[in-house]
Amino acid sequence: MSEQGDALLKVRGLEKHFPITKGVLRRQVGAVRAVDGIDFEVYRGETLGLVGESGCGKSTTGKLLTRLIEPTGGSIELDGRDIAHLRQGQLRPLRRDMQMIFQDPFSSLNPRHTVGTIVGAPFRIQNVKTEHGVKRAVQDLLKLVGLNPEHYNRYPHEFSGGQRQRIGIARTLALRPKLIVADEPVSALDVSIQAQVVNLLEDLQNEFGLTYVFIAHDLSVVRHISDRVAVMYLGKVVEIADRETLYANPRHPYTVALLSAVPVPDPARRDRAQRNRVLLTGDVPSPINPPSGCRFRTRCWKAQEICATEEPPLVPRLDDPASHQTACHFPVVEGEEVAGRTPATTSA
């Protein structure tokens, strides 16, 4: 569980703007503001869930944290060291500490390499000496993720989706990282297999004291594994809280809307949930030209004038504890009847 105050990762004002260029001269005519100033911490040994609709910048955030891409602005402190603008050469030794699990188990493994080559690559690339040779180390890793160690000569296409994801997990574990960013690691898998992979990730976390940033596009997937959850909307973090708090007492209208899309297993509560169902209508605005003020205002049923002019900061609201932060001028209070549906897109 989270040891508050001992942050492994500290993100401040993180921004990634992808330039849009035009013509032969590649003149910049605009930017996709995929991640547009986000702050959060990830505490040692915890799992932070990162949730939001498609295109809100989750993968971009993940790639920024693992420095697959360089941020436009802001800082990323890993273990007290700002890695936001380090050059690739300086990053290389630090890469052992942070790894990424990818979404698509069919694209994340090179089809021309054997499992042994794939899982052994971290040792070769980082020039790490293994006690009993790379082959033994690979077989140990395969055992660890519940695969047959004798399969190291096989090719990825000979495995199922769930098994492939296990191979990917074995690869990320090779260098014993501190931080693992998992970008929708189970969303490409059958529902029946999702739980097995999530359980494997939890077991590994307990065994090796791993810290996870777990990206998902709906709140039901991260509920089980997360200690804290951050909700993203259009390049911003709109709410962040402990799991229990967020699910029991969501403040941001967007979180409320996302939660009402989560199926409620308890029939006694389902009734109330049905009544309080919020349907998200309208499209997500473009990150090239996001709405002024609060970005959610074009789809928010509580929007008022101030929402268009003033951007709500991410701070604790009402009598919430410091750990529960919401970026909304008019946060939802407990027991509030929420409107049946969000208004159809109003002009931005």
Next chain:
Amino acid sequence: MVVGPGTVSDQGPIAPDPATGADPAKGAAPGKAIEGRSLSRIAWTRLKRDRVAMGGGLVVGFLILVAVFAPWIVDLLGAPPNQFHQDLIDVNTLAPKGGTGISGDHLFGVEPQNGRDIFSRVVYGARISLLIAFLATLLSVLIGSTLGVIAGYFGGWVDSLISRAMDVFLAFPLLVFSIALAGVIPDTAFGLSGDALRIALLIFIIGFFSWPYIGRIVRGQTLSLREREFVDAARSLGARGPYIIFKEMLPNLVAPILVYATLLIPTNILFEAALSFLGVGIRPPTASWGGMLSEAARFYTIWHFMFFPGMAIFITVLAFNLFGDGLRDALDPKGRR
């Protein structure tokens, strides 16, 4: 089937590949490492069952053997390619006596006028054709793959520059250029002379102007490989550019390069034949298929003179194309139909 500790229900081999009908776990003894079947082995299995492609491949293999062992074959079954047999020629019509002159000594008959053995000239022509086509293709594969990978991997202005260069090369009036070039090239240049110089020149011209075909394919493939997550995975492990290009991307580029090289060879054979036909390729008396056709055109009533070199070109081009198409289908079953 061996199962490891922590067995879960999503473990175990997936269904056997329907394309090969083989069980991937077949013959795996417990405790022994299980050999995986690589994509190339699967492709080979698929190719072996494609009768048309295998037929093409056999003909290609046969042609290569003929080209390599041309002197021995001619020794055994023909006469020296430049030896005149005017005793076989009807002095009035210039045609071979008896129409073609086909006999046990001259399997394809003899040429009109000077009576050279057509069989041995076709056999030696295969040497010239294949040598030039292979080496020209090799040259364009080297240039095309290198520039294609660079364009696709680095993108940006490097890509723009290389892509424009490809457009220019493809739009180049090559035939006109070759005719002009053949006119100004002296008999001795670059320390080469005679046939060697002509062959080197043809290889250079054909290879240098056909690299964009390979270049475009490789660039496109590299672009799409760059987006694959395994490249990101290698990068997140700290891999440098050369590792990503040579260890991660290149193994995936070999198949398309091989396929398009195989399909480029017949194009180059036709191009060499066209140049020789026009008199700017291999010079007589050295035998080449295009040159033979050009001479045969003067004697168009004597069918067999045109028939044998023509058939040689036709069969060679067809065989390479059938084999190349089969290879493409075998290596990329998704692209089929």
